[in-house]
Amino acid sequence: MSLSLAPVPPPLSPSAADESSAAMPPWPASTRVLPSGDLSVGGVALARLADRFGTPAYVIDEQEVRARARAWRAALPDAEVAYAGKAFLSRAMVRWVEEEGLSLDVCSAGELELAAHAGFPAGRLVLHGNAKSPADLRTALRLGVGRIVIDSTGEIARLAALIPAGSRQRVLVRVVPGVEAGAHTSVRTGVEGQKFGVPVAGGEAADAVARILGQPRLDLVGLHCHLGSQIAGLVPYVTAVRRLVPLLAEIRDRHGVTLPELDLGGGFAIPYRAGEPTVEPQAYADRVGGELARNCARFGLPVPRLAIEPGRWIAGPAGVALYHVLSVKHTGDRTFVAVDGGMSDNPRPALYGVRYTVRLVGRASTAAPRAVTVVGRHCEAGDILAEGVELPSDIRPGDLLAVPAAGAYHVSMASGYNLVGRPPVAAVRDGHARLLVRRETLADLRSRDIGA
Ligand SMILES: Cc1ncc(COP(=O)(O)O)c(C=O)c1O
Ligand SMILES: N[C@@H](CCCC[NH3+])C(=O)O
Numbered sequence: 001m002s003l004s005l006a007p008v009p010p011p012l013s014p015s016a017a018d019e020s021s022a023a024m025p026p027w028p029a030s031t032r033v034l035p036s037g038d039l040s041v042g043g044v045a046l047a048r049l050a051d052r053f054g055t056p057a058y059v060i061d062e063q064e065v066r067a068r069a070r071a072w073r074a075a076l077p078d079a080e081v082a083y084a085g086k087a088f089l090s091r092a093m094v095r096w097v098e099e100e101g102l103s104l105d106v107c108s109a110g111e112l113e114l115a116a117h118a119g120f121p122a123g124r125l126v127l128h129g130n131a132k133s134p135a136d137l138r139t140a141l142r143l144g145v146g147r148i149v150i151d152s153t154g155e156i157a158r159l160a161a162l163i164p165a166g167s168r169q170r171v172l173v174r175v176v177p178g179v180e181a182g183a184h185t186s187v188r189t190g191v192e193g194q195k196f197g198v199p200v201a202g203g204e205a206a207d208a209v210a211r212i213l214g215q216p217r218l219d220l221v222g223l224h225c226h227l228g229s230q231i232a233g234l235v236p237y238v239t240a241v242r243r244l245v246p247l248l249a250e251i252r253d254r255h256g257v258t259l260p261e262l263d264l265g266g267g268f269a270i271p272y273r274a275g276e277p278t279v280e281p282q283a284y285a286d287r288v289g290g291e292l293a294r295n296c297a298r299f300g301l302p303v304p305r306l307a308i309e310p311g312r313w314i315a316g317p318a319g320v321a322l323y324h325v326l327s328v329k330h331t332g333d334r335t336f337v338a339v340d341g342g343m344s345d346n347p348r349p350a351l352y353g354v355r356y357t358v359r360l361v362g363r364a365s366t367a368a369p370r371a372v373t374v375v376g377r378h379c380e381a382g383d384i385l386a387e388g389v390e391l392p393s394d395i396r397p398g399d400l401l402a403v404p405a406a407g408a409y410h411v412s413m414a415s416g417y418n419l420v421g422r423p424p425v426a427a428v429r430d431g432h433a434r435l436l437v438r439r440e441t442l443a444d445l446r447s448r449d450i451g452a
Pocket of ligand 1: 084086087105128228229230265266267268309310311312313
C-alpha cells in the first residue's frame with residue numbers, strides 16, 4: 001500500500017494494516033506511515049520521540065545524512081566535498097561526515113573547537129568568514145587547519161602576521177564572480193555590493209591574489225566562491241566557472257602560478273514542500289565538471305581539483321521538527337494553530353518568507369482538511385511557522401505536528417528569544433533513537449545571567 005506524504009496529507013485510515021513506505025521529499029527516505037496514523041523516521045515513531053524528548057524537538061535521520069553525503073562523493077569522486085557545518089553541527093554530525101570521507105567547512109573558533117573535540121582531522125577543515133576574529137584565526141592555526149579562505153584584502157597581512165616564521169598556511173581567496181543566485185536577497189553572495197569576498201570585476205580579485213602571492217607565509221592554492229543558498233538550477237555554477245577560469249589563466253600569465261584548486265561553494269536547493277526543485281549531484285557533476293574541463297582546455301590550464309561545500313542539501317532533508325499544539329484560535333476568517341516552538345527554533349519563515357509543510361502525526365484523523373496558520377509562541381505577530389497549510393479540522397491542543405526539511409539552519413540559528421530554551425536534537429537510526437544535543441534548560445538560561 002502506498003500513501004503519499006504530500007503537504008496536504010491524504011486521510012489516513014486508522015484500520016490500515018500495513019506501514020506505507022512511500023516516503024517522498026521533503027520527508028526523509030526512511031519515513032513510514034504507521035497504521036496508527038503516526039509517522040516513523042529511521043524506524044522510530046515520531047510520537048514516541050516526542051514522549052521521550054519532549055517538544056519542541058528536532059529529529060535527525062543519521063542514514064539520510066550519510067546517504068546524502070555519499071551521493072556527492074559518488075558523483076564527484078575526485079573532488080573535495082566539504083560539509084558546511086553552519087547548516088547543523090554537533091559532535092555526532094562531525095563524526096558522520098568524517099566517516100563518509102567529507103571535509104568540513106567551519107566559520108568560527110566555536111565550530112573549529114567542536115570539530116576538533118569530535119576528532120575531525122584538522123587537514124580537512126576549511127575556515128571561512130568575512131570577519132574572522134583573532135581568536136578564530138589563532139584557533140585555526142593552532143589546530144593546523146587545511147585551508148583558510150581569505151575574504152578581503154585587509155585580511156591578508158593580518159593573517160600572515162599570525163603565522164610563525166618558517167611556517168606556511170594554505171589559503172584560498174574568496175572572489176565574487178558577479179552571479180546572481182539564491183532564494184532571497186539575504187543569501188545572495190555571488191554579486192558585488194554585499195559583504196563577502198573580493199570582486200573579480202574591476203580587478204580587485206587579481207590584486208588580492210598578487211598581494212597573497214607576495215606573502216611568504218601564505219601558500220595560495222586556489223580560488224573560492226560561494227554564490228548563495230537555496231539555488232535550484234545549475235546555470236549559476238556554470239556561469240561562475242566561465243568567470244573564474246579566465247582569472248586562473250590571468251594569474252598564470254601574470255605570476256607564472258597555476259593554482260591547483262577551485263572551490264565553488266555550496267548553495268544546493270532542497271524541497272521544503274512536495275514538488276519543489278532540488279539539485280541532483282550527478283547532474284551537477286556532469287554539467288559543472290564538463291564546463292570546467294572545457295574552459296580549462298580553452299585556456300590551456302590543467303583542470304584544478306574541484307571543491308564544493310553543501311550544507312543544507314546534506315542536513316536539511318534529514319531533519320524533522322516536532323511540536324505540540326498549545327492552542328487553536330478561530331478569529332475572523334482565520335484559524336491559528338499555536339505550537340510550543342516558533343521563530344526561536346525556526347527563524348526562516350520570518351527571515352526569508354520560506355513556506356513549510358506541516359503534518360499531524362501521532363494520531364489519525366478523518367476530519368476534512370482546513371487551511372490554517374501555524375504560529376509559534378513568541379511575542380510578535382510575525383512569528384509564523386507555516387501559512388495556509390491544510391490540517392485536519394479537528395486539530396486540537398495536545399496534538400503533535402511534524403515539520404520536514406528541518407535539518408538545516410533551524411537548530412544552528414536557534415535563538416534565546418523569550419528565554420524558552422533551545423530544543424534538543426535526537427538522532428534516529430535502525431529503530432533506535434539517541435539524544436545528540438540536550439534541551440537548553442531554565443537552569444542553563446539562568447546561569448548565564450550573573451546577576452550583577
Ligand atoms: C562559504 C559557504 N559555503 C557553503 C555554504 C553552504 O550553503 P548551503 O547550506 O546553502 O549549501 C555557505 C552558506 O550559504 C557558505 O557561506
Ligand atoms: N541561513 C540561511 C542560509 C544562509 C547560508 C549560510 N551562508 C537559511 O536558513 O536558508
